[in-house]
Amino acid sequence: MSHLTAVANKNVLDQQFLNDVLNGLTQQQKSLPCKYFYDDRGAALFEQITGVSEYYVTRTELSILDKYSHAIAQLLPQDISIIEPGCGSGKKVAYLLAHLVNVKTFVPFEISKEMLNYSLAHLSPLFPKLVISPLLGDFTHSQMVKQLAKKSALVDQTNLVYFPGSTLGNFAPVQAIEILQNFHRLCGINGYVLIGIDLVKDRQVLLNAYDDKAGVTASFNKNMLLRINKELNGTFELDNFTHQSRFNEQQSRIEMHLVSNCTQRIFINNVEVNFKQGESIHTENSHKYTLTAFELLAKQANLKLEHTWCDDNDYFALCLLRPC
Template sequence: MNVHVAVQTQAHRLDSNTAAFARDVLDGLTKPQKELSPKYFYDDTGSELFVEITRLPEYYPTRTELGILRDRAAEIAALIPPDAAIVEFGAGATTKIRLLLAAHQVAAYVPVDISGDFIITQAEALQRDFPQLAVHPLAADFTKPFALPPAVRDLPKVGFFPGSTIGNFEPQEARRFLESARDILGRGARMIIGVDLEKDENVLVPAYDDAAGVTGKFNLNLLIRINRELGADFDLSAFAHRAIYNRDQHRIEMHLVSLRDQSVHLFGERIGFRAGESIHTENSYKYSLERFRALAQQAGWTPARCWTDADAMFSVHAIETNGSRV
């Protein structure tokens, strides 16, 4: 970000989280291929829209992963010490963690997400249904190092990262995230991770470009958030959602495509768009079992167990740090 923009953000007296958002947006929109980080999808509206996406008929990952978690709940729960704290990275709706909590009693649950209000609401509902569970919601950017609540620091740790969110990271970023999670959870920790598997393009593309247009609303909500929180002037009618499959990179890409030549203004900066130019908002990498295991090993984890559905659409992996045994 240039000096002019830095002065502008200071003049607007943004808090630290909003200032980081502003820096990331301005840096991303001034790259040759404009981009925005998918972690900023999840304001309250974005979180609600994503819950709606998970219920769509085209969106197979959630129902397939839920099936694995239901069918294998006892096996997965057997890997979790009874006095453990489960730390969920990027926690959203509590549907998946409830399956594990119903199968196995643990001491504490720490949902971590950048959308603080949403996870607090979810945590309060979970606490009512599991009154014996100590729930410690934590508003933090889970993609960066953060400190766990003091109440759980001495407990055995199990990370929980469902939903194939690992696929939103570039491979080198995924490795750094797994390294960071290993450091946060500490020696002897385990982690349960959902990983979407490679499959036919005709299944993948509709999952990210549904007939009802909910994913398009989810994608465009990022521009609404930038307008609201940073004072930009994006014209929502001048952008369209697009999902494409990049076969060489093993990933689905989401873009917001400019429908005409236009300019957007943010903190005194003029950002030009050509007709057809896009903002790259998300990748969703699809892995083979072997490629994900190799990634985990590169990040200092040891693959322990793996479960898939009958059609090999999705996988749930258990990995462990040195010093733990399954």
């Protein structure tokens, strides 16, 4: 990607950030899109979350990869390219790369430049012959995905879109379908999508996973406000908000909120936003699926579920999808 293209993409992302924040905070139930957690500091905080004892997701998924990577690799063709939207550290894709033969290219696709650099630094020494082609952008933005996929010629080859970590569950069903449609586009000709989903389980296990005793998740949640202060001239006082996790039975999802401790007003780019005491900003959803519910969701993006791999406790699943 050229320097001018990267700058243009960044400008689009900055304006979209401001629009999304102002739109979300002027709704009756204030909200912020979870994709904006992941500035450089937020991405680093999330890496810390994956190591806390209460957060079972990462270690469970890694155990599935450790056990089944060879079986997954046998189902995929040689000379495939791997695209990982929201690649993070690249820790999980390393398990697959170790078992796949003749991977053509690895494409980390990130909204955070620091995480792109981090994954590059982590994976290059492990796979010195691997061609790594970083892509800076927003995988939830359909028009951006279309443009980037076309410019990089990803649509003209066979790809595996790898989306671990149950990130799809952060999005409402309509948005999740749109993201899966983006992955359908990115997988190219006769491609594949390998995606991690968090399964329905005991409520307390879920609540603890999103409100760890060390307070790392609380710092991660509040970092969204810090980012608004830095990038959008916001005036949030972080101590005036408390992190809270809730389970929504009807929607089968964990919700993260930032609850205002007092009546207050803040400004974002000179726009005033008022809070009542006890009013919350809804910052994240994490939907929990049954395999049947996920299969129906994928079908709406014209993807069919071909294989599933789970841990012994049925906490988590890796699902292999193909275009219908």
